[in-house]
Amino acid sequence: MSLLRQCFPVVSVIIVIVMSVLDGTLVNVALPSLTKEFDVEPNTAIWLINSYQMVIMMFLLVFAAFGDIIGYRKVFLYGVTVFTIASALCALSQNFEMLVCSRVLQGLGAACVMSVNTALVRLIYPPEVLGRGMSINAMAVAVSSAAGPSIAGLILSALSWHWLFAINIPLGIISFWIGYKRLPRNVSLKKKNVGFWGCLGNVLTFGLMIYALEGFAHHESRVLISVAFVAFLVIGYFYLRSQLNASTPLLPVDLLKIPIFARSIMTSVSSFMAQMLAMVSLPFFFQDAMHFTPVEIGVLLTPWPIATMLTAPIAGRLVERYHPGILGAIGMGIFSAGLFLLYFMPEGSDVADIFWRVMICGAGFGLFQTPNNLTIMSSAPMERSGGASGMLGMARLCGQTLGTTAVAIVFAVMPHTAGARLCLLFGAVVALIAGTASISRVTQKFVNPRNRSRQ
Structure with missing residues (x-):
């Protein structure tokens, strides 16, 4: 597949991945406004977030299995259709109940897309440059996760909350059209039943x-x-x-029996847990201890996704030459160092002092994700790409959920300023553990897709 022909299907996948990941974070920022808009209690409004995340977790592996059976392209296009329609319903919602139901439908569409996106990347890119394809996908997920609060703040500063969902409609239509025309088809290597x-x-x-x-x-x-x-x-x-x-298990226990696959999944969970420990706690620290406004906090966090965007493509090329376990360990080491630097940062630090520390975190995270994702997908047989792709999404969601839960527990027993510092310290330790686990993969068998293609 030529470079130009690769670009079109990748654009289709990336558009919807960015949309689905962003929608998991945009509502977090809009929650106070939505609570007032619909006159509901905060513990009721939280279901606008929980319903979306729960449905994705519940159906991710199910749709991944269907991708192995009926084709990743079909599952993806079904997902884009459902997600786009649900986004329109969210934007048109007149009451809280309709918005929650629309979010459930949105979660179903997102689960379809997330279950097969990396499997599609594996089909789009030839083995010798698969690392570069994985870097684009990893960059989209990481940047979307980190940039969500900033983007939500910009939208809400100029428009109503309806536009958080309405913006998905034209993007979804574009993604569907490109995907329908350009996405490759996969043939199931054996008949399966779910x-x-x-x-x-x-x-x-x-x-x-x-x-x-x-x-x-x-x-x-x-x-x-x-x-x-x-x-x-x-x-x-x-x-x-x-x-x-x-x-033919839904939970890919057959893949989890592959040592390097299982260890890579665990490091992925740990990395996203560490990221959420930082991303959820830092706004409280910046606001309560350093007295920045919400808009300024969004700006302070911006170097994180920018650094990830810069390092992820570099990692995609480095993984063609070096073992992903080494690159992953270096990435998590840098990420951990950045979190330690934020933990020890004085409360009177200026913007420049905050920027370079946050940027170190983003750079380390970007360097880790591409090699780790490549290891997960490459260690699975081609016919089990759907199961591997589903587990990759599950690892991210599990890590994010654990990180968010940990922050909530800490904030329940400590003041926000002290609690945020503890979360940063905890995140640094988790990242350090993930880096140690990553370097241990060097002793395990890994065949670089580039070398495999030459055999």
Whole structure:
């Protein structure tokens, strides 16, 4: 596939990935406005966020399995269609109930897209330059996650909250048109069936897990949280047992038996947990301890996605020459150093002093993601690209959920200023652990796709 022919399908994938990831963070910023708009309590308004995240987690692996069966292109286009329609419904919502239902539908579309996006990248790019393709995808996810608050602040400063969703409509139409015309098709190498009970077990297991974590973080009824957690353990146990014996598991236990795949998934969870520990706690520190305004806080966080944008493509080229375990360890080491520097930063620091510390974090994160994602996708057989892509998305969402929950727990028992510093320290330690796990992968077998293509 020529460079020009690669660009069109990649643009289609990146547009929707940016939209779906951004929508997970934009509503966070708009939540106070939405709470007043619909006259609901904060613990009720939080379901605008929880419903979206829960549905994605519940259906991500299900749609990944369907991608292996009916084709990644079909699942992707279905997802774009549902996401775009749901975005229009969100923008047109006149009451809280309609907005929540529209967010649920939006989550279904996002789950479709997230489940197969990296599998599509693997189809679009030849093995010898797959690392560069992964760098674009990793850059889109990382930048969208980090830039969400800044973008939301800009939109809300000039327009109403409806535009947070309305902006997706033209972008979704463009993505669908390009994808329909240009996305490659994949042929399933073997016939598979996705059983009803397996899907139900997957939906209940991850739905209950997210409900328990989010409910605990937002101080919901302890009785309901306890019931949900016990149900998660019981249903999750039987679900896991069924997956161990399944010929085509939804939860890719066959892939998790590959040591380098399993370790790369765990480092991905840790990296996104560390990122969320910083991204959620830093605004509170900047506002309470350093007295910056919300708009200024958005500007202070901007160097993070910029640095990620600069380093991710570089990592995509470096991974063609060096083991991804080494690059991942260096990236997490830099990321951890940046978080330690923020932890020790004096409260009277000026903007320039904040900028370079935040930029170090973004640079390290960008250097880590591409090699790690390449390892995950390349260590899976081609016919299991859907399962690997789904697990990659699950790792990101699990890490982000754990990070957000940890911040909520810390803030519940400590003042925001001291709590934010503790979260930065915790994030630095988690990143350091992820870097150590990454360097340990050097001893495990990894065949660079570039070398494999020459064999």
